[in-house]
Amino acid sequence: MPVTTRRKLSAVVADASAADAYALDTEFHRERTYYPRLALVQIAWHDQLAVIDPLAVPVTPLAKLLDGEGLAVLHAAEQDLEVLYHECGTRPRRIFDTQIGAGFIGYSSPSLATLHERLLGVELAKEARLSDWFQRPVPDHMLAYAAADVERLLEISDILQKELHARGRLEWAEEECVLLLERADAGRSPDTAWLRIKEVRRMEGRQRALAQAVAKWREEYAARANQPVRHVLSDLGVAVVAQRMPKSLAQLREIRGVEPRNLRKGADKELLAFLDEIRDAELAVEPTSKPPKLDPALKPAISLITSWAAQHAAEADLDPALVATRSDIEALLRGDPNCRALKGWRADIIAAPVQQLLEGTAAVAFDGRGKLTLEERSGRPISADPSKGSA
Structure with missing residues (x-):
């Protein structure tokens, strides 16, 4: 049975916080939202395992565990770190990512199922992988699938770390895990949103300054509305809007890459008002910090x-x-x-x-x-x- 009460969650946090290491995984959806929507949190430590239902109980108390001294063991942790930060306001202080660790002994971006098969001879069930994790009650076979992701993860971590130590590569893996945490801490800043848009990086002068501002607006609006950025305005739309600087809804809707169904609930009018603000404003062109060109x-x-x-x-x-x-x-x-x-x-x-x-x-x-x-x-x-x- 999943953890659905504050009392049980507090007990899990207290017990797991006393462990030197704990396995951690999440189930979430993000197809239609800016922020990932957390559906389950799975934790294993010592001989204990808990599946927490964040739809039934707030998971903010997990911050105490994440901020503690214990080593959090995850697999392919990048998105888990993002969703945990969004829900708990923090991330684990120390992590070991088994996908990264396995990469230092010859595995090429292995799945968790691959590591179970190769290291433990255990086959993980796969039928629940693309299930709807928000259905309640969660079916027993899906709970078992979620639990299996952490049940033997500490054992896999121990095997990998021993092999890495024997090869003199444990410090390499730990260094890479620290870099992963640093990238997670950097997050997605609206100020650098334009760097993720190829069409904007190619622009110059004032047009690029305008496009940088539009990209920032898109990122901030998507975060406020909790929509994927491309559901607000496509990458091409960002560039063309900055080039044409439309003054009316009709002009805006003529632009390639602008989908009227996406710019609804006042987003189109908000964008036009923003364009009016920056149309004649002095805007700094953010440098791309390009290195020397390739010979x-x-x-x-x-x-x-x-x-x-x-x-x-x-x-x-x-x-x-x-x-x-x-x-x-x-x-x-x-x-x-x-x-x-x-x-x-x-x-x-x-x-x-x-x-x-x-x-x-x-x-x-x-x-x-x-x-x-x-x-x-x-x-x-x-x-x-x-x-x-x-x-």
């Missing part, structure tokens, strides 16, 4: 180095996506000082070898068996003219 001569190298990096990571039993994405490689070649490949454990794994490539002291080559290899450069380029031989 055109290096563009062909992006795909080759990305392929080598993925192979290099896999051979080292590391999740390639965790080590370096194509965007990371491009940022590295551009000389972006904020590139994550330059920081922490990635610096030795990726940044140092790529620096050798850029300096011309190493080269990527095929090993004759279909694999890429990084080798010391001989300095003897092969001539494009076969008659001339090697230089």
